[in-house]
Amino acid sequence: xxxxxxxxxxxxxxxxxxxxxxxxxxEVLQKxxxxxxxxEGLQVENKAGIFLADNEGKMLRLLTTYxxxxxxxxxxxxxxxxxxCLCGRAASSGQMLVSESCFTDSxxxxxxxxxxxxGHYIVPLKSFNHLVGVLFLYTDINPSWxxxxxxxxxxxxxxxxxxxxxxxxxxxxxxxxxxxxxxVASRTQDLVQAKEQYxxxxxxxxxxxxxxxxxxAREVHDQxxxxxxALKIDAIQLGKKxxxxxTDLKSKIESMTQTIDETIKSVQHIATELxxxxxxxxxxxxxxxxxxxxxxKRHGLKFDLKLSQSQVEIDKSLQTSxxxxxxxxxxxxxxxxxxSQVKVNMSYEKRNxxxxxxxxxxxxxxxxxxxxxxxxxxxxxxRVYPWDGQVNFEGPPGKxxxxxxxxxxxxx
Numbered sequence: 200x201x202x203x204x205x206x207x208x209x210x211x212x213x214x215x216x217x218x219x220x221x222x223x224x225x226e227v228l229q230k231x232x233x234x235x236x237x238x239e240g241l242q243v244e245n246k247a248g249i250f251l252a253d254n255e256g257k258m259l260r261l262l263t264t265y266x267x268x269x270x271x272x273x274x275x276x277x278x279x280x281x282x283x284c285l286c287g288r289a290a291s292s293g294q295m296l297v298s299e300s301c302f303t304d305s306x307x308x309x310x311x312x313x314x315x316x317x318g319h320y321i322v323p324l325k326s327f328n329h330l331v332g333v334l335f336l337y338t339d340i341n342p343s344w345x346x347x348x349x350x351x352x353x354x355x356x357x358x359x360x361x362x363x364x365x366x367x368x369x370x371x372x373x374x375x376x377x378x379x380x381x382x383v384a385s386r387t388q389d390l391v392q393a394k395e396q397y398x399x400x401x402x403x404x405x406x407x408x409x410x411x412x413x414x415x416a417r418e419v420h421d422q423x424x425x426x427x428x429a430l431k432i433d434a435i436q437l438g439k440k441x442x443x444x445x446t447d448l449k450s451k452i453e454s455m456t457q458t459i460d461e462t463i464k465s466v467q468h469i470a471t472e473l474x475x476x477x478x479x480x481x482x483x484x485x486x487x488x489x490x491x492x493x494x495x496k497r498h499g500l501k502f503d504l505k506l507s508q509s510q511v512e513i514d515k516s517l518q519t520s521x522x523x524x525x526x527x528x529x530x531x532x533x534x535x536x537x538x539s540q541v542k543v544n545m546s547y548e549k550r551n552x553x554x555x556x557x558x559x560x561x562x563x564x565x566x567x568x569x570x571x572x573x574x575x576x577x578x579x580x581x582r583v584y585p586w587d588g589q590v591n592f593e594g595p596p597g598k599x600x601x602x603x604x605x606x607x608x609x610x611x
Contacts, residue, residue, distance in 0.1 A: 207351045210238045214355050224366040225263045231359060232265035235336060241348055244317065246337040250279060250286055251363070252330050257281055259290055259333055266337070269313050276309070284308045286333045289321040293330060295353055296321040299341045318342050322352050324360035331360040427466065431459040475522075483518040487525050487543065494529055503542045513552065517606070520582045521545075521554055527582070528556045528602050531575040536560025536600060547608065554604040563594030579604075 217230045232247040246266030250259035259279040282291045285306050289296045298304040298319040307319075318338040324331045334356055438452040478486035484506040491502040513521075525543065532538050538560030545554050567573050576592065579602065583590050588606035 206239065207348065210234060211351055211355065213237075215358055218358050218362040224363065224370065227362065227366070228263050228359070229265050231362075232334075232336075235355070236265070241320065241336070241352075242339045242342040243320070244337040244339065248276075248335050249324070249332055249359070250290075250335075251332040252281075252290060256330070259286055262332065269311060271311050271313070275311065279309075285319055285321045286335055289323050290330060290333050293323050293325060293328075295323060295349055295356075297342075297349075316340050320352060322356040324356045324363065326357065326360040326364050329360075331363050334359060427459055427463045431456055431463070434459065478518065478522055479515075483513060483521055484545070486518075486522050487545075490522070490526060490529075491541075491543070494533075498533055500529070500533065500538070501540045503540065505542075505544045505546075507546050513608070517552075517586055520586065521604075524554070524579050524582045524604065525556065527575050527578050532558045532560060532600070534575075535563075538599065550608055552604075552606045552608050554606070556602045557599060559599045562596045562598055563592060563600045564596070568592050568594075 213234045214231055217234055218227060220227060220230070222230075228249055232249070235241075236243050236245050236247060244266070246264075246268065248264035248268070249262045251262045252259055257280065259281070261273070261276050261278070264273070279287045279290075281287050285296050285298055285304075288306060296306070296319070298307055298321070301307045301310075301314060301317050301319070318340055320334075320336040320338060320342075322334040322336070324334055434452050434456050438449055438456075441449055441452070475486055475489065477489050487506060488504060491504060494500050495502060529541060532541060536558050538558035540559045542557040543555070544557075545552070547553070568576065580590050583604055583606065586606045588604055591603045591605075592600065593603070594600035
């Protein structure tokens, strides 16, 4: 008796260990049924299976089997109504059933063409009095049966039921997590695509703006400039035709010619401001140097330029964006910073273009950084955004403002 009890506890321990092991539900259940078939005291054959009960409590559905079963069995036993045959009866009653012989037990209502004499242990799988399914074990005819063995099988049935519910919850959670991850991935992809589309659109808008500025600059420079030059020539020719005594009229023509010259200079300045030819001809470094010199001549602002472009080739459109950022930043400095000096540094580090504009002015307040009315700062961000760049503003009060722009550069 002690030997039998020891074996029971050994099997119970092995089953509990298997049920706690990681793995898919079917894999764990098959290992559990294998452990049960090794329970010598029950005279169990190397065949077993598990049904799951539906939520309505009307039907058992075959979940998995262990051992060799015919295709006929697997087809016929896909579903078993509650109350039908041994497994259906155990499901209805919630009680464990023992069948000594399939051929003499009237409850064994389902037969198969290749069926050989056998008995059964039919164990309801219950978790807190809730039926989860049914375990069926094949035995020899007239198996040696004893009450304590029944208690062991019922305990194992409870462990299996708990494991099934736990694994099902885990699988449902995993499935739910996968669905959420798929939704998040899809939404993220949508956001990435939308962001990319917005970035491309923003870039296109800026390119259109620059093209329009270039067109206007050409028209102002060529058409208006030519007309003013022609007007100046006509005025000079008219002055030459005047008699020597018409000094007043000559003086007016000279004044008009001077006004035309000043207008031509203004037209050239406007055309240059719209689209500096030096940017297209010599690139970003020369264009910034020219623009800094213009700011210094007009406003007395001193510049310290450290511009390095030799390490990488910068896209023409990006050069235009950087030039506009520089213009916008310096205009902001002139308007708000009360600065006397500006440092500009452009370098290439770790596949990123670093563009820094620093002044020695009064700094910038946090509320101004976040204000929708800070159009200059917004303009800088809009210029950088299409290039997947980052803009950082630092402006402690009394310590000046630093604008740091980081733009990833794809090497050709």
